[in-house]
Amino acid sequence: MKISGITGLVLAGGLSTRMEGRDKKSILIDGRPLLLLVTELLTTLFEEVLIVTNSSINIDHKIFRNVILVNDIFPRRGPLGGLHSGLVYSSFDTVFCVGCDMPALSKEMIEKQIEYSKKAEQGSWDAIVPRLDALVEPLHGLYKKTIENSLRLMLSEERNNSIQDLLRRVKTEYYPLENTEKNRSCFRNINTPKEYNEYLKKKKEFQLIKAV
Numbered sequence: 001m002k003i004s005g006i007t008g009l010v011l012a013g014g015l016s017t018r019m020e021g022r023d024k025k026s027i028l029i030d031g032r033p034l035l036l037l038v039t040e041l042l043t044t045l046f047e048e049v050l051i052v053t054n055s056s057i058n059i060d061h062k063i064f065r066n067v068i069l070v071n072d073i074f075p076r077r078g079p080l081g082g083l084h085s086g087l088v089y090s091s092f093d094t095v096f097c098v099g100c101d102m103p104a105l106s107k108e109m110i111e112k113q114i115e116y117s118k119k120a121e122q123g124s125w126d127a128i129v130p131r132l133d134a135l136v137e138p139l140h141g142l143y144k145k146t147i148e149n150s151l152r153l154m155l156s157e158e159r160n161n162s163i164q165d166l167l168r169r170v171k172t173e174y175y176p177l178e179n180t181e182k183n184r185s186c187f188r189n190i191n192t193p194k195e196y197n198e199y200l201k202k203k204k205e206f207q208l209i210k211a212v
Helices: 034-045 062-066 078-089 107-119 145-156 163-169 181-185 193-211
Strands: 003-011 046-052 068-070 094-099 127-132 140-144 172-176
Touching: 003 034, 003 078, 034 046, 034 062, 034 094, 034 107, 046 078, 068 078, 078 094, 078 145, 078 163, 094 107, 107 127, 107 140, 107 172, 127 163, 140 145, 145 163
Parallel strands: 003 046, 003 094, 046 068, 127 172
Antiparallel strands: 094 140, 127 140
C-alpha cells in the first residue's frame, strides 16, 4: 500500500552549472535517465509525487503521466525555492523532499525515516532530516507546511539563504543514523562529471563483487 498524507517531492530545477553543459537530470544510469530512476522510486512509495522544475522534461516515459510537474514560484533560488513550491502545491501537510541527482536512494531508508517521524511527538517538528555524526542530509527530508511562511520570508530576502539556514530557523528534528558507507551511499548526489564517473565506477565494482 502506498503512503498517503505525504507527498513525494523531487527537486529538478537546478541549472547543472558544474556538469559542463550536461543536464544532470538526464544523465544515464544503467541506460536510464537519472530523473526517471528517482521518480520511479518515489511513485512506488507515495500516492502523490511532485516534480519541481524550471525546464522541460525531455524524457518520454509513462511514469511522468502519473506525477505533477510544477515550476518554482521563486525561480533560481536553489533548493529553498523548490521546497517552497513543493509545499505550496502539495495536497498534503507534509512532503518528503529529495534531489533529482541522487542515484542510490533506498526505499527501505525512506520508509524507516517516515516510521521515525510517526513516533515523534505531534507538533514537535517542522522538519526531520538524517544526521550521521556531523553530516546532515537536508535533501532527504520530511518538511511540513508550517514552514511556508519562514521559507517565503527567506526567499524574499536579498541574501542567498541555504537550506541549512532554514533548519536553524524552524523546529528541526534529526534522524540519527550510524555513519557507515552503506548509509552515506543513500544520500550520494551527482553534481560534476567527475562524481558521475566515480559513481559509475563504484557501481560496476559492486556489481562485479556480487557476481562472484
